[in-house]
Amino acid sequence: MNIGLLGFGTIGTGVYELINLNKGRFSKNLEEQAVITKILDRDPNKKVDPSDTAAKIVTNADDIIEDPDIKIVVALLGGMDFEYGLIKRALQNKKHVVTANKAVISEYFEELLTIAAENGVILRYEASVGGGIPIIESLKEELKINRVNEVKGILNGTTNFILSKMTEEGADFDDTLKLAQSIGFAEADPTADIEGYDVSRKLSILSSLAYGGIVKDEDVRKRGLADVRAVDIEMAGDFGYIIKYLGHSILKEKDQVYTTVEPVLFKEASIMSNVNSEFNIVSIVGDIIGELQFYGKGAGKDATANAVVGDVLYILNCIKDDNYPKPTRFAKQLDKCGVSAFEGRYYLRVDIPDHEAFAYVMDVVSEVCDEKSVIVSDDRVFFMTDVMAADVFDAMADKIKERCACFYARIYE
Amino acid sequence: MNIGLLGFGTIGTGVYELINLNKGRFSKNLEEQAVITKILDRDPNKKVDPSDTAAKIVTNADDIIEDPDIKIVVALLGGMDFEYGLIKRALQNKKHVVTANKAVISEYFEELLTIAAENGVILRYEASVGGGIPIIESLKEELKINRVNEVKGILNGTTNFILSKMTEEGADFDDTLKLAQSIGFAEADPTADIEGYDVSRKLSILSSLAYGGIVKDEDVRKRGLADVRAVDIEMAGDFGYIIKYLGHSILKEKDQVYTTVEPVLFKEASIMSNVNSEFNIVSIVGDIIGELQFYGKGAGKDATANAVVGDVLYILNCIKDDNYPKPTRFAKQLDKCGVSAFEGRYYLRVDIPDHEAFAYVMDVVSEVCDEKSVIVSDDRVFFMTDVMAADVFDAMADKIKERCACFYARIYE
Numbered sequence: 001m002n003i004g005l006l007g008f009g010t011i012g013t014g015v016y017e018l019i020n021l022n023k024g025r026f027s028k029n030l031e032e033q034a035v036i037t038k039i040l041d042r043d044p045n046k047k048v049d050p051s052d053t054a055a056k057i058v059t060n061a062d063d064i065i066e067d068p069d070i071k072i073v074v075a076l077l078g079g080m081d082f083e084y085g086l087i088k089r090a091l092q093n094k095k096h097v098v099t100a101n102k103a104v105i106s107e108y109f110e111e112l113l114t115i116a117a118e119n120g121v122i123l124r125y126e127a128s129v130g131g132g133i134p135i136i137e138s139l140k141e142e143l144k145i146n147r148v149n150e151v152k153g154i155l156n157g158t159t160n161f162i163l164s165k166m167t168e169e170g171a172d173f174d175d176t177l178k179l180a181q182s183i184g185f186a187e188a189d190p191t192a193d194i195e196g197y198d199v200s201r202k203l204s205i206l207s208s209l210a211y212g213g214i215v216k217d218e219d220v221r222k223r224g225l226a227d228v229r230a231v232d233i234e235m236a237g238d239f240g241y242i243i244k245y246l247g248h249s250i251l252k253e254k255d256q257v258y259t260t261v262e263p264v265l266f267k268e269a270s271i272m273s274n275v276n277s278e279f280n281i282v283s284i285v286g287d288i289i290g291e292l293q294f295y296g297k298g299a300g301k302d303a304t305a306n307a308v309v310g311d312v313l314y315i316l317n318c319i320k321d322d323n324y325p326k327p328t329r330f331a332k333q334l335d336k337c338g339v340s341a342f343e344g345r346y347y348l349r350v351d352i353p354d355h356e357a358f359a360y361v362m363d364v365v366s367e368v369c370d371e372k373s374v375i376v377s378d379d380r381v382f383f384m385t386d387v388m389a390a391d392v393f394d395a396m397a398d399k400i401k402e403r404c405a406c407f408y409a410r411i412y413e
Numbered sequence: 414m415n416i417g418l419l420g421f422g423t424i425g426t427g428v429y430e431l432i433n434l435n436k437g438r439f440s441k442n443l444e445e446q447a448v449i450t451k452i453l454d455r456d457p458n459k460k461v462d463p464s465d466t467a468a469k470i471v472t473n474a475d476d477i478i479e480d481p482d483i484k485i486v487v488a489l490l491g492g493m494d495f496e497y498g499l500i501k502r503a504l505q506n507k508k509h510v511v512t513a514n515k516a517v518i519s520e521y522f523e524e525l526l527t528i529a530a531e532n533g534v535i536l537r538y539e540a541s542v543g544g545g546i547p548i549i550e551s552l553k554e555e556l557k558i559n560r561v562n563e564v565k566g567i568l569n570g571t572t573n574f575i576l577s578k579m580t581e582e583g584a585d586f587d588d589t590l591k592l593a594q595s596i597g598f599a600e601a602d603p604t605a606d607i608e609g610y611d612v613s614r615k616l617s618i619l620s621s622l623a624y625g626g627i628v629k630d631e632d633v634r635k636r637g638l639a640d641v642r643a644v645d646i647e648m649a650g651d652f653g654y655i656i657k658y659l660g661h662s663i664l665k666e667k668d669q670v671y672t673t674v675e676p677v678l679f680k681e682a683s684i685m686s687n688v689n690s691e692f693n694i695v696s697i698v699g700d701i702i703g704e705l706q707f708y709g710k711g712a713g714k715d716a717t718a719n720a721v722v723g724d725v726l727y728i729l730n731c732i733k734d735d736n737y738p739k740p741t742r743f744a745k746q747l748d749k750c751g752v753s754a755f756e757g758r759y760y761l762r763v764d765i766p767d768h769e770a771f772a773y774v775m776d777v778v779s780e781v782c783d784e785k786s787v788i789v790s791d792d793r794v795f796f797m798t799d800v801m802a803a804d805v806f807d808a809m810a811d812k813i814k815e816r817c818a819c820f821y822a823r824i825y826e
Contacts, residue, residue, distance in 0.1 A: 024558040024701045132702045134554060138547055144726055145437040145719055271687045271708065288437050289545045289719040295684065295706035306558055306702040313557055321736050 001034040001316060004064035004095075006086060007076035008041040008057070011100060011127070014305030015074060019312065020052050026309060034316055038064050040077075065089050072315055074308060075099040084108055091115045091123065096319075098311040100127035100304060106201040106217045109208055110330050117327035122318060124311035129202040130155060132303030133296040134310070135282045139209055140328075146286030148210040152248040153282035154275050155202045157299035158186045158193035159225050159245040163233075164276040167242060172230045185278070196222035196245075196261035203247035203259060210284065211251045213332030215259060220247075221390075223262035227407040232349055235375075235382055236409075241265035241347075242273035243409055250341070257334045258341040260390065263409035265347050272412070342390040348383040348408040350400055357403050364399045368392055384411070414447040414729060417477035417508075419499060420489035421454040421470070424513060424540075427718030428487060432725065433465050439722060447729055451477050453490075478502050485728055487721060488512040497521055504528045504536065509732075511724040513540035513717060519614040519630045522621055523743050530740035535731060537724035542615040543568060545716030546709040547723070548695045552622055553741070559699030561623040565661040566695035567688050568615045570712040571599045571606035572638050572658040576646075577689040580655060585643045598691070609635035609658075609674035616660035616672060623697065624664045626745030628672060633662075634803075636675035640820040645762055648788075648795055649822075654678035654760075655686035656822055663754070670747045671754040673803065676822035678760050685825070753804040761796040761821040763813055770816050777812045781805055797824070 003019065005012055018024040020036050035054040040061050048055045064070055065086060073090040075097060077083045084104045090097050092115060099105065105125045116123040126136045142148065154160050162176045180186035192198045200220035207215035225245050236243050244266055249259040266272040271293060275281045280298025285291045297303035318324050352358045358381070365383060373384035400406050416432065418425055430436040433449050448467040453474050461468045477483055478499060486503040488510060490496045497517045503510050505528060512518065518538045529536040539549045555561065567573050575589045593599035605611045613633035620628035638658050649656050657679055662672040679685040684706060688694045693711025698704045710716035731737050765771045771794070778796060786797035798806070813819050
C-alpha cells in the first residue's frame with residue numbers, strides 16, 4: 001500500500017520517521033506493507049534517509065496526485081488554496097486523504113467530506129485540531145450517545161506559550177512574542193495566532209462536528225490578544241486569576257450557536273489555568289456524559305505526526321477490512337449568533353493619557369456598569385464589571401478605544 | 414438484536430434508560446433494532462417502564478445466560494465470584510459481554526479475554542476504569558504507535574470527594590467519610606475505597622494494557638488514606654500543595670514495572686490539584702505523543718451508563734459489519750517491582766504522645782534524612798524529607814508507627 005506525502009517540513013519529517021523509519025510501532029500494527037513512496041518538496045536535492053529505498057523526493061504534486069499506485073495522500077503543506085486544490089483532486093482520484101490543515105478543513109469542511117463520500121474514500125484530519133490530542137475521534141464517539149452543547153479549549157500553542165511566559169516571568173507581550181519567534185514558537189507574521197484566526201478555525205471544526213451543522217470560521221467572533229500587557233497579568237493575579245486565550249462555543253435552544261475567541265480570566269485554582277506553553281486542552285459537555293476534557297501537546301513534530309499516522313493506520317485498517325465508516329454529515333442548519341449571548345463579568349484596563357480622557361472613560365463605563373470595583377493607578381484605570389452581555393461590553397469598549405488604549409477579558413465563572 | 418442486563422441498580426437503570434427508553438441518541442446510531450429483553454434483579458416485582466413492552470424482569474441469571482436470542486450480556490452486578498462466573502459462562506455461550514466490574518476484569522483479565530477470543534466474541538470494559546472517561550479505547554489507540562511507559566491518575570471518586578471536601582472546608586477525615594456515606598458517595602464498608610483496592614484494580618487494568626503484560630492487582634503497593642487529617646491538608650496548603658490519592662505506575666528498563674497507590678502532594682498550580690469531587694483524571698505518557706490526560710466523571714449513573722452503552726454500540730457495529738477487533742494479548746512477562754523505585758521527597762506528620770516518643774521519632778528520622786524541614790507544633794512533628802526511595806521511607810515509617818500515629822505522602826515534583 002503506497003502513501004504519498006505532500007510536504008517534508010517539520011511534521012512531514014515526523015510522519016516520515018514514524019512510517020518509513022519505523023520510529024514508532026507503526027509496522028507492528030500492519031499485516032501488509034505500507035510505505036511512503038513519494039514525498040513532495042520544493043527542493044529536488046532534499047534527501048530521504050539513506051537506509052530508505054522506498055521513498056523518493058518529487059517536486060511536482062501531480063507525481064503523487066496522479067500516481068495510480070498511491071492510495072493514501074498525506075497533506076501537510078499548510079496554506080490554503082494550493083493544498084485545498086491538491087486535497088480535492090486526490091479525493092476525486094479516489095485516494096484517501098489525511099491532513100493537518102485546519103484552514104482548508106474549516107473552510108471547505110462540507111465540500112471535501114462530500115467529495116470523499118462521493119468517491120468512496122476517507123478524509124481524516126485528527127491533527128488539524130489540538131495537535132496530538134485525540135479530540136476529533138473522541139468527539140465523534142461521544143456524539144453517538146450524547147447531544148454535545150458546549151465546546152471550549154486552549155487551542156493555540158503560540159499564544160499559550162506567550163501567556164505562560166508572561167505569567168511566569170512578568171515579561172511584556174512584545175518581548176515575549178519576539179522570544180517565541182526566535183525559538184520557532186511563533187511565525188514571522190504572527191497574525192493568525194494572536195488575532196484568533198488559528199483558534200477560530202479549530203473551534204469551527206470542533207463546533208461543526210459537535211453540533212451537526214456547519215459553523216463557519218468567519219462567523220466566530222475574534223478578539224485578539226495583542227493588547228495584553230504585563231500589568232494585566234499582574235492585576236489578574238492579584239484577583240486570583242490567570243489569563244488564557246480561549247475558543248468557546250455554545251449550542252442554545254433553537255439551534256442557535258454562540259462562538260467566541262477571546263482572552264478569558266480563569267481562577268488560579270482551575271484546570272484551564274494550569275494548561276501551559278505548548279499544551280492544549282479541549283473540553284466538551286454532553287447531555288449524558290457531562291464534561292470531558294482532553295489534554296496534550298497541541299503542536300510539535302512528534303505529537304502532531306502521531307495524530308497523522310494514527311489517521312493513516314485507521315485508513316489502512318478500513319482498506320484491509322473493506323469496511324468504511326459512515327460519512328460525516330452536517331444536516332443541521334445552525335443559527336449563527338456570534339458572541340452576544342456570552343454573559344460575564346469583565347476585567348478592563350484603560351490607559352489614561354490625560355484628565356479629560358479619565359472623565360470620558362468613567363462616564364462611558366458608568367453608563368453600563370456600577371463603579372464599585374475600580375482601581376485607579378498612575379495613568380491607568382482597572383475595572384471588574386458586573387455581569388453583562390458581551391455585545392453590550394463590546395459597544396462600551398469600542399467607545400473607550402476612540403480615545404484610549406485598553407485591554408479587556410471575560411471572567412470565566 | 415437482544416441484550417440481557419445483569420443488574421438493575423443505579424448503573425443498570427442508567428443503561429436501561431439509554432437503550433430502551435432512548436434517553437440518549439442510541440437508536441439513531443443503529444440500523445437494526447437492538448433492545449434489552451431481560452433484566453436480572455433479585456426482586457421479581459421490580460417493574461420496567463410501563464411504555465416498554467420489550468423488557469421483562471428475571472430472577473434467575475440462567476434465563477439470560479442460556480437464552481439463545483440474547484447476543485450481548487451487560488454485566489453490572491458488582492462483587493466478584495458470582496459475576497465472574499456469569500461473565501465466563503456468557504462468553505463460553507458465545508455471547509458478547511460488556512461489564513463495568515473492575516474487580517472481575519483486573520483479577521481475571523487474561524483468562525476472560527482468552528475465553529472471549531476462543532469463542533469469537535468481544536469482551537468490553539470501558540466503564541471499569543474512570544467511569545465515563547473514554548480511557549480504555551484511547552489508550553489502545555495510542556498503543557498502536559506509542560510505547561507507553563507511565564500511567565497515573567485520580568481514579569476513585571469516594572476518596573477524591575473526601576479530600577476535596579476536607580480541602581474546601583477544613584473538615585476532618587471521619588466526619589467527611591460519614592458525610593460521603595450519608596449522601597451515597599461512599600459505601601457502608603469503605604475499605605475498598607480508602608485502603609486503595611479500588612484504585613489498584615483500575616491501575617492494574619490500565620497498566621496491563623499500557624505495558625502489554627499482566628500487572629496484578631495484588632502486586633500493587635497500597636498505602637491507605639484513612640490516616641489523613643485536617644491538619645495535614647492545612648500543612649500541605651501552607652507549603653503550596655494539595656493532597657490527592659493517586660494510582661501511579663511506571664515501566665522501566667528490562668520490563669520492570671513499579672506500581673503504587675498512595676496519597677501524594679501536588680503543587681496547587683497543577684492540573685491534578687484541580688480535579689475535584691467525583692471527577693477523575695488519567696494521564697498516560699507515550700514515547701511519541703508525550704503526555705495525554707483524560708478528565709471526566711469517574712462515577713455516577715449517566716456517565717458510567719454512557720461508557721457501557723458506548724461498548725454495546727461498538728459491539729453492535731462489529732456484528733453488523735461482521736468485523737471483529739484483534740484480541741488484546743498480554744505477551745510480555747513483566748517484572749513486578751512494587752513501589753521501591755518511586756523516589757521523592759515526603760511529607761510526614763507524626764503525633765507525639767510524650768517526650769520519649771519525640772526523642773524516638775527524631776532519632777529514627779535523623780537516620781535517613783536531614784532535619785532542616787522540621788516543624789514542631791504542640792503534640793505533633795511535621796517533616797518535609799529529602800529525596801529518598803519509597804522503600805527506605807516505608808521502613809522508617811514502620812518504625813515510627815510502632816510508637817506513634819502518623820500520616821505521610823509523597824511529594825510529586
